[in-house]
Amino acid sequence: MRNISKGRLPVRVALRSVLSSGLLGLALLIAALSSPLAAHEVQPSVADVTIGGDEIALDFEATLEPFIAGVDLEGLSDTNDSDVADEVDRLRALEPAALEEAFREAFDRFADQIDVNVDGARVPLSLQSVSAAPVGNVELPRLSDFVVTGPLPEGDAPVVVQWDASLGALVLRQMGAGQDGYTGYLTNGAASDPIPRTGGAAQSGFEAFVDFIPVGFEHIVPLGLDHILFVLGLFFLSTQLRPLLWQVTAFTAAHTVTLALAVLGIVSVPGSIVEPLIAASIVYVGVENVLSRGMTPWRPLIVLLFGLLHGLGFAGVLTEYGLGSSNLVAKLIGFNVGVELGQLFVIAVAFALVGYWFGRKDWYRRVIANPASIAIALVGAWWFVERTLL
Incomplete structure (x- = not known):
């Protein structure tokens, strides 16, 4: 039996308990803030x-x-x-x-x-x-x-x-x-x-390309809370580079295709359908993170399908910017580059705050990844209800 003198827990156990409580509290705080405050987000004029x-x-x-x-x-x-x-x-x-x-x-x-x-x-x-x-x-x-x-x-x-x-x-x-x-x-x-x-x-093609990079970045950080949570869901499955790279690559390829098709008018899906499905995608990645033990064979395919939805969501915003017919390809590429920079920024911040310090700990999944994934799924579930019933 482990010797615990004077009613004190060992330091490592105590620290782990504090860390667990703190991170779970942080995850729940993110969940609480993401829903009501998203409603007050600043809109570009x-x-x-x-x-x-x-x-x-x-x-x-x-x-x-x-x-x-x-x-x-x-x-x-x-x-x-x-x-x-x-x-x-x-x-x-x-x-x-x-x-x-x-x-x-x-x-x-x-x-x-x-x-x-x-x-x-x-x-x-x-x-x-x-x-x-x-x-x-x-x-x-x-x-x-x-x-x-x-x-x-x-x-x-x-x-x-x-x-x-x-x-x-x-x-x-x-x-x-x-x-x-x-x-x-x-x-x-x-x-x-x-x-x-x-x-x-x-405008030259290069000027149009440069102009639309910040548009894409801003649509992720700080305005795209739903996209941020989806990317964090990808991150919390595993901090290993290979699984994360597979997921991000699938997501990027998919949303690039549907973004282009929607902006060109080839595909048109109402926001009343796209937005609830985006919320459902957030629920899925959060739940699967908890239930799976790592990258499943079907995870890249699922992320690919959800990427198609997110591309339609990006298109809904991008069309409001008056793309016109001049330098359309350059603008689309610039927007996509901005989106990718935004996604990489989210992953880099998550890795710097969590992955670098705790990603290799044997308790990382139980103490950090699972609580965060549950919080992400709860926010997605609330958004789904809000976008369908409320």
């Missing part, structure tokens, strides 16, 4: 810009509540992390007419954060219309529309649009310019390329 002879018009689709509340969205992934989160929640519950009035009252301050510039001169902007969406689930972002216009000075100098960093990310799409229309993804207060008043701002 989208603006369609039309440049006429003497006027510029910007038609926005955005969440008005953070703008009205004055939330600093730079680097923020969730409005619950803001010090004015309660005000954002209050605004979400307003009826459309009340929200529209609140936006009109805040517009002068908001307009100062949009810089439309022609040849060094700032174009004054005025609000033409605002249309708030009906009140739905107040836990979810509410997308509304508003239109601003400004007079352009004489001449043919191009237009530059700059979106303040505190307003988050902006997708800028030039209308009426055909396949050469400008498409930009503005983050961290970046300015657009000069946009010609007539014709389009033709």
Whole structure:
């Protein structure tokens, strides 16, 4: 019998117990946070810009509540992390007419954060219309529309649009310019390329490729909580390189194919079908991690099939960015590279925090991998119910 003096556990047993409790608590905390806070995630704004002879018009689709509340969205992934989160929640519950009035009252301050510039001169902007969406689930972002216009000075100098960093990310799409229309993804207060008043701002293939890398990365980190959990599910099956490589390769190959097919219009599956199935895929990998003893012969095939679903999910977001017909292949490749960098970042962080230190311990599976996988499966199960029944 092991000698335990003065009622104390051996140090190794005590440490393992503390570690087990801490990691299980962390896993459950992740599960608790992933569901409700995902509902408050920061959405990029989208603006369609039309440049006429003497006027510029910007038609926005955005969440008005953070703008009205004055939330600093730079680097923020969730409005619950803001010090004015309660005000954002209050605004979400307003009826459309009340929200529209609140936006009109805040517009002068908001307009100062949009810089439309022609040849060094700032174009004054005025609000033409605002249309708030009906009140739905107040836990979810509410997308509304508003239109601003400004007079352009004489001449043919191009237009530059700059979106303040505190307003988050902006997708800028030039209308009426055909396949050469400008498409930009503005983050961290970046300015657009000069946009010609007539014709389009033709991008090179390389520029389009580079522009869409951050779009793909951001769709994983920080916005893609469901994709993050799926990738973590792959990681927790085994920290060994070979099983992880097989799974990631299968997942990458599959979502690349369906992403391309969906964006090209060859395949179309409603989000009401895709999103619950993505949640189900998260449940599956979490449960199989617990029930299996390692890589099963069918695991890469299962991951391949789930990758097809996730590719359709990526496509639903990517089509909102106004790909156009110019440099489409370069944009798709750039987006996929960004997605892969995001996935590798998630795996690298998980390995640095868990795999490197504990992956070779004989208790790793019981103390770390299984509790984390159970938490992942529980979150996926909740999302499935939320996306089908609630």
